[in-house]
Amino acid sequence: MRIARTVGEVREALLGAARPVGLVPTMGALHAGHLALVERARAECRTVVVSIFVNPLQFGPAEDYARYPRAFDGDVAALRDAGVDLIYAPDAATMYPPDFATAIDPGAVGARYEGALRPGHFKGVATVCVKLFATVLPERAYFGAKDAQQVAVLGRVVTDLNLPLELVVCATVRESDGLALSSRNAYLDAQQRAAAPALHRALSAIARAVHDGEYDRDRAVARGRAELPALLREAYLDVVDPATFEPPANLHGPAVAIASAWLGSTRLIDNEPISVRCAADETVPA
Numbered sequence: 001m002r003i004a005r006t007v008g009e010v011r012e013a014l015l016g017a018a019r020p021v022g023l024v025p026t027m028g029a030l031h032a033g034h035l036a037l038v039e040r041a042r043a044e045c046r047t048v049v050v051s052i053f054v055n056p057l058q059f060g061p062a063e064d065y066a067r068y069p070r071a072f073d074g075d076v077a078a079l080r081d082a083g084v085d086l087i088y089a090p091d092a093a094t095m096y097p098p099d100f101a102t103a104i105d106p107g108a109v110g111a112r113y114e115g116a117l118r119p120g121h122f123k124g125v126a127t128v129c130v131k132l133f134a135t136v137l138p139e140r141a142y143f144g145a146k147d148a149q150q151v152a153v154l155g156r157v158v159t160d161l162n163l164p165l166e167l168v169v170c171a172t173v174r175e176s177d178g179l180a181l182s183s184r185n186a187y188l189d190a191q192q193r194a195a196a197p198a199l200h201r202a203l204s205a206i207a208r209a210v211h212d213g214e215y216d217r218d219r220a221v222a223r224g225r226a227e228l229p230a231l232l233r234e235a236y237l238d239v240v241d242p243a244t245f246e247p248p249a250n251l252h253g254p255a256v257a258i259a260s261a262w263l264g265s266t267r268l269i270d271n272e273p274i275s276v277r278c279a280a281d282e283t284v285p286a
């Protein structure tokens with residue numbers, strides 16, 4: 001396994017690489033959710049590249065960029081064990097030299113929910129991902145379903161800019177009590193950690209309500225809200241179209257329940273896809 005610090009080192013390391021090349025972009029502090037993406041890339045690609053870069057562009061001025069967990073040595077060991085070929089770990093000055101000026105703005109899909117709470121966040125995500133794609137030139141890039149709006153934004157970017165790669169979306173990895181793995185879970189104290197799984201319970205309640213025939217969006221969302229204890233302060237709870245993050249035309253088509261809540265000064269996010277019972281599932285009363 002090699003570690004590249006610059007675009008030139010990545011290009012040199014990948015000269016003649018066996019294709020397809022799979023890229024897994026991360027901000028490090030790796031957990032089993034990240035490693036599931038790496039494992040999938042390892043199974044599907046002949047060369048696997050993982051980037052580790054805490055991207056300052058996607059953090060707001062009052063956010064946790066400085067204290068975001070960093071664990072480079074442990075990450076390197078885990079990625080070596082996972083059979084990764086190349087780590088790309090640039091520093092911020094390499095990614096964004098002083099004269100850097102270009103940004104990718106994903107438009108409306110990046111302006112709602114996370115985008116509204118974190119102005120500029122998805123511009124930062126889209127810009128760094130396009131730079132990573134242009135550096136590594138992968139056939140496939142692997143992302144977690146956990147960050148559903150990020151997936152929607154990058155889908156828009158890849159389509160709009162005709163980027164020649166496939167986005168592969170991997171299921172959210174959870175603790176046994178349902179809490180989605182996240183580097184930010186480390187910020188929770190014991191009481192907050194105990195309350196945190198209610199976020200996923202709320203989403204499951206919405207998904208179950210729709211599956212069981214509650215096709216009114218407000219009423220379905222209210223079923224989820226009822227699961228949130230006072231300790232979790234809702235930032236948003238809704239059902240959206242997974243591609244546009246707009247309200248779905250109806251709940252019979254593609255839809256995802258999305259949630260974010262504050263636990264003290266930590267904000268968690270999660271989502272649950274909604275599957276609508278199809279006609280074949282309906283039991284006909286005897």
Ligand code: AMP
Binds near residue numbers: 026027036142143
């Ligand atoms: P991050 O390091 O937080 O930027 O995450 C890097 C990638 O890992 C993103 O594509 C995330 O969606 C994905 N990821 C983070 N947490 C999970 C999880 N619990 N399950 C699956 N993927 C995840």
